[in-house]
């Protein structure tokens with residue numbers, strides 16, 4: 289069950305202690321986009337998000353959008369936030385995670401993935417051994433194509449809760 293358990297769990301991207309991640313040696317932050325940065329139907333960046341990303345870059349993080357969505361979906365985020373992006377990442381497949389590590393010459397302990405889905409963001413990150421950060425999804429309205437994953441996630445979360453390994457809403461750093 290360990291592959292499902294994130295290293296860090298916070299309410300949202302705004303609640304994460306990025307200073308602590310930096311102190312741990314994290315140099316690169318991979319952000320999931322849909323329901324982590326913005327709901328699925330939102331196509332642009334709000335001030336709060338822009339402010340956070342500006343701050344993260346000023347802190348010295350390499351910030352990369354790391355999404356299973358296509359280039360077209362990521363374009364406005366990439367342009368407005370002025371960060372690199374990796375589209376069609378096929379999380380939890382490790383291939384593109386490893387590609388990012390190679391491209392930026394980083395080791396596993398220098399990279400963190402931040403996302404809202406246990407089965408893609410967290411499982412993928414844990415497979416390659418990077419730091420995994422789970423946040424709650426912004427919107428509860430998932431598009432139909434992620435629903436099978438969500439119900440599987442629910443079942444897994446129940447198992448984890450029964451074993452007291454992970455409890456939704458019980459945040460930790």
Ligand SMILES: [Mg+2]
Nearest residue numbers: 320322323404
């Ligand atoms: Mg997501």
